[in-house]
Amino acid sequence: DTEVTQTPKHLVMGMTNKKSLKCEQHMGHRAMYWYKQKAKKPPELMFVYSYEKLSINESVPSRFSPECPNSSLLNLHLHALQPEDSALYLCASSHLAHPVAGELFFGEGSRLTVL
Amino acid sequence: TQLLEQSPQFLSIQEGENLTVYCNSSSVFSSLQWYRQEPGEGPVLLVTVVTGGEVKKLKRLTFQFGDARKDSSLHITAAQPGDTGLYLCAGEKLVFGKGTKLTVNP
Numbered sequence: 542d543t544e545v546t547q548t549p550k551h552l553v554m555g556m557t558n559k560k561s562l563k564c565e566q567h568m569g570h571r572a573m574y575w576y577k578q579k580a581k582k583p584p585e586l587m588f589v590y591s592y593e594k595l596s597i598n599e600s601v602p603s604r605f606s607p608e609c610p611n612s613s614l615l616n617l618h619l620h621a622l623q624p625e626d627s628a629l630y631l632c633a634s635s636h637l638a639h640p641v642a643g644e645l646f647f648g649e650g651s652r653l654t655v656l
Numbered sequence: 657t658q659l660l661e662q663s664p665q666f667l668s669i670q671e672g673e674n675l676t677v678y679c680n681s682s683s684v685f686s687s688l689q690w691y692r693q694e695p696g697e698g699p700v701l702l703v704t705v706v707t708g709g710e711v712k713k714l715k716r717l718t719f720q721f722g723d724a725r726k727d728s729s730l731h732i733t734a735a736q737p738g739d740t741g742l743y744l745c746a747g748e749k750l751v752f753g754k755g756t757k758l759t760v761n762p
Contacts, residue, residue: 545698574750581757584699584744584752586751629696631699633698643687643704643748644689644701644704645699645701645746645750647691647700648698649696649697649698650697
């Protein structure tokens with residue numbers, strides 16, 4: 542069982558909705574990540590938080606808004622998404638922080654469908 | 657930017673066969689990770705290699721890190737249907753290769 546928990550596992554939303562994806566880890570890791578994965582593609586990095594501060598934003602559109610309330614929690618707020626944003630959104634954590642992340646521990650992902 | 661090339665992109669074999677997949681780059685890595693991902697789930701870490709020339713074994717899986725720390729290979733002996741999945745390599749810059757999709761047929 543993964544020690545990174547993501548909720549919800551599935552989310553369907555309209556283009557005008559506001560929703561959030563949540564991620565939690567209790568391994569004491571100090572870095573947390575959001576990745577986006579389209580079908581038959583590798584995960585693509587979106588955001589990195591190191592010690593609860595945003596350290597990397599890979600030019601992600603502002604309709605995706607990350608938040609790290611504390612060292613165990615990571616949220617991704619979604620607003621005015623487009624159908625092409627439909628994907629598996631993966632949260633990960635690592636003991637080491639950017640720029641040398643080392644081993645990543647992933648959650649099972651949140652499958653997002655934008656209608 | 658560290659670019660990772662993985663080959664082959666797809667591999668379909670029969671149970672009991674051996675296989676090798678590769679991860680190559682022009683960049684030098686201080687460490688490299690291998691992950692396996694099953695459909696609808698997140699990647700699961702298999703191994704980390706850090707020393708040039710290092711060989712690590714995980715049951716039927718053998719991982720090797722190139723002497724120059726620019727490439728790595730994963731060899732599976734006597735593949736089983738449970739080995740089916742997407743095999744991904746990643747460097748410390750958080751970038752993944754495109755992966756090798758392995759299917760092991762019973």
